[in-house]
Amino acid sequence: MxxxxxxxxxxxxxxxxxxxxxxxxxxxxxNRIARGLRLEKTETIGLIVPDIANQFFSSMAKTIEIESRKNGYSIFLCDSLDNISTEKELLNLLAARKVDGIILAPVGTGSDHINEFSKNGIPVVIIDRYLPDTKIPYITTDNYLGACQAMEHILAMGHRVVACIQGLNGISANEDRVRGYKDTLNNNSIAVDNSLIVGDDFGEETGYVQAKLLMKRNNPPTAIFALSNLISLGAMRAISESGLKIPDDISLVSFDDQPYSALLASPMTTVEQEKDEIAVRAVNILLERITGAKDERVIEKIMIKPKLIIRKSVREM
Amino acid sequence: MxxxxxxxxxxxxxxxxxxxxxxxxxxxxxNRIARGLRLEKTETIGLIVPDIANQFFSSMAKTIEIESRKNGYSIFLCDSLDNISTEKELLNLLAARKVDGIILAPVGTGSDHINEFSKNGIPVVIIDRYLPDTKIPYITTDNYLGACQAMEHILAMGHRVVACIQGLNGISANEDRVRGYKDTLNNNSIAVDNSLIVGDDFGEETGYVQAKLLMKRNNPPTAIFALSNLISLGAMRAISESGLKIPDDISLVSFDDQPYSALLASPMTTVEQEKDEIAVRAVNILLERITGAKDERVIEKIMIKPKLIIRKSVREM
DNA sequence: TTATTTCGCACAATCGTTTGTTCTATGACA
DNA sequence: TGTCATAGAACAAACGATTGTGCGAAATAA
Structure with missing residues (x-):
């Protein structure tokens, strides 16, 4: 040789x-396999996202891949299908493949398996959502702030009956957004009507079904706050099918700006998340942990400020 | 032990x-690393796409990842940034990482480096585009047919001055679409005006810039055929900025259906590609080559029929 | 009871790289 | 000229799983 x-x-x-x-x-x-065996490091990072076909995650995946590659690391891409047991399997799979670290956008509300997993020595950084009672660093959007910004705008435009179609109950991103929704109503002296808070996952179908139901109410909302890009997509489909127009008949604000947001039938007012910044910082935090460059007792808990992009999907009442 | x-x-x-x-x-x-070293197979597939943030590729990536995982394989995700030298690097990187096979959506027009690479024994399957003079199996949309379908529709609606904003010149997907554009014009006794064929890559910026230029012409087209989802996104932005409306002022048809296509200001008529089928079959063809289940002298060359989805972005003249 | 067969386990070699140790040869200094 | 220091190269061990070989014990048959 x-x-x-x-x-x-x-x-x-x-x-x-x-x-x-x-x-x-x-x-x-x-041969990087032999190298990996000898060195006990593979220069490999596992990335687990709930849905890589979702633009929100694929944008971040792109940045994560590029930033990792700059540092000599390759990415194992895993799609957890928004399924917690798949997520568990993937964590074990990545451990067996001896990845040096994992960037995880967790699926569910439970954090036990992640806490358990993180004990095995493979560093984990969480994005998009966070786990309240863990020592695992995370970096997410300040979802509470984003929701407040959106709701302040909706209320400033004169709406008083505002529905909220939420995502997966219990996870931080959702709870923080809902909390922002409620707090802003309260701060504006509007009682929270819990029957206007509907939905239970971030998918398109939730938006569609719940928007249909909302529109059938006796006292339908004049505005809907959709807590994800897919929910708003579904809601738009439902509204469009009902022959209603945004914003004339009903107003809509969405979380997650998208490349097409400005080009919709009604250019969408959205809460834009700093996807690139989240991705880059997640990689860097993870690399610091992998190389041991930083005191591991420092648990980064970072929230990035979102930005409200006001377009034309909210009508002035 | x-x-x-x-x-x-x-x-x-x-x-x-x-x-x-x-x-x-x-x-x-x-330990899969040790296993990989001993068995000289890693149960790992490299996936190289030009832009994972593009919904077209991220959808396929999702299906590829799931289908691979079903068979015990994990995915190394690589984004070539639509850059040919990055693509070359990535091929070598994946070879050094001893992937068992590679699914490649190639960037450029040259195929020499891929031909050269495929001699090293790692099976490669090409998706989305194909390389004319190679022994590498591919699976793509029948782009020629898709373009013909779109153009037949545009012409049937009475348009006579139809522009085409194309993608990267020279690659099969683009050339086949342009050929479909030209042939359909000819078949309908309309002379091809080469100055109406513009653009040179599949990005959003191309759509934006070229649409602006097209609208400034003395004899502007009444319809635009955009050869990718990003191009049509850019074209929409340009049209919208010019204060024009689709389809009243100008018609638009796009390649690649998107989740939001139906929900745009003007629900978009699109050529839908069977992304899932391409992805699943690409994985299966690759696995057959990896396991040697199939005579390797059989080079699969598969074209999947696309489907024209007629919505409301083409005006009847 | 003895011989033979077989079953199951222990052991060793291997994959390709890294890294620590040993060995040889060269050059310098006394 | 002899000794020592050192550079450079050869050698060996290790990473952890797989897989072929060899050996011991148990079981069956004579």
Whole structure:
């Protein structure tokens, strides 16, 4: 096998040149599997997202992949299908593959399996959502603030009956947004009507079904606050099917700005999340933990401010 | 290390039970790195796409990941950034990581580096585009047919000056679509005006810039055929900025149906590609090559029929 | 009871790289 | 000229799983 190693730590002036030439000539690349076995590090990061087909996650995946590659790491992509037992399997799979670290957008509300997992020594960084009682660093949008911004706008436009179609109950991103929704109503002296808070996951179907139900109410809301891009997509479909127009008949504000948001039938007012910043910082925090560059007792808990993009999907009452 | 292997080929009735219990108890998972080194297979597939943030590719990535995982394979996700030298690097990286196979949505027009690469024994399957003079299997949409369907519709609606904003020149997907555009014009006795064929990549910016230029022409087109979802997004932005309406002022048809296509200001008529089918079959063809289940002299060259979804973005003239 | 067969386990080699140790040869200094 | 220091190269061990080989014990048959 010759000694293609000489290149690095014992530079023998002549030999190294010969070696380098030969290496180039035969297109030699070190076997990273063997390297991984010997070094007990694979320069590999596992990425688990609930739905890679969702633009929100695929945008972040892109940035994460690029930022990781810059640092010599490759990405194992895993889609948990928004299914908690799949997520558990994937964590074990990634552990068996000896990834150096994991970036996880967790699925469910329970954090036990993640806490348990993080004890095995593989660093984990959580994005998008956070787990309240863990020592796992996270980086998310300040969802509470985002919801407040959106609701302040809706109320400032004169709406008084505002529904909220929420995502998966119990997870931080959802709870913080709902809390922002409620607090803003209260701060504006509007009683919270819990029957106007509907929905139970972030998918398109939830938006569709719940919007239909909302519109059938005796006292339908004049505005809907959709807590994800897919929910608003479903709500738009329902509204469109009912022959109603946004914002003339009903107003809509969505979480997550999208490339097409400005180009919809009614350009959508959205809460934009800093996806790139979340992604880049998640990678960097993880790399710090992997390399041990930072005191691991410091648990980063970062919330990035979102930005309300006001377009034309909210009617002035 | 005990012998956790007994489980498989020499079942010692008592011992195996003990082992299995112990394995479960200590939460033992075989080290896949060591396994990979010994077996010279990693149960790993490399996936290279030009832009994972593009819904078209992220949808396929999702299906590819799920289908691969079903078969015990994990996915190395790589984004080539639509950059050919990045693509070359990624191929070498994946080779060094000893992936068992690669699914590649190639970037450029040249196929030399891919031909060269495929000689090293790692099976490659190409999606979305194909390389004319190679022995590499591919599976794509029948882009020619899709373009013909779209153009037939546009012409049937009475348009006579139809522009085409194309993507990356030279690659099969683009050339086939342009050929469909031209042939359909010819078949309908309309002379092809080459100055109406503009653009040079699949990005949003191309759509924006070229649509602006097209609208400034002395004899502007009454319809635009956009050869990708991003191009149509850019074109919509340009049209919207110009204060024009689709389809009243200008008609637009796009390749690639999107979740939001029906919900746009003007519900978009699109050519829908069977992304899931392409993804599933790509995985299966690759797995057949990896396992040697199929005669490798058979080079699959598969074109999936697209479907024209007629909505309301084309005006009847 | 002895011989033979078979079953099951222990042991060793292997994959390709890294890294620590040993060995040889060269050059310098006394 | 002899000794020592050191550079450079050869060698060996290790990472953890797989897999072939060899050996011991048990079981069956003579």
């Amino acid at each position: 010759l000694n293609g190693k000489g290149e690095q730590f014992r530079i023998s002036t002549q030999t190294s040149e010969i070696i380098l030439k030969a290496a180039a000539e035969y297109n030699y690349f070190p | 005990l012998n956790g292997k007994g489980e498989q080929f020499r079942i010692s009735t008592q011992t195996s039970e003990i082992i299995l219990k112990a394995a479960a108890e200590y939460n033992y998972f075989p």
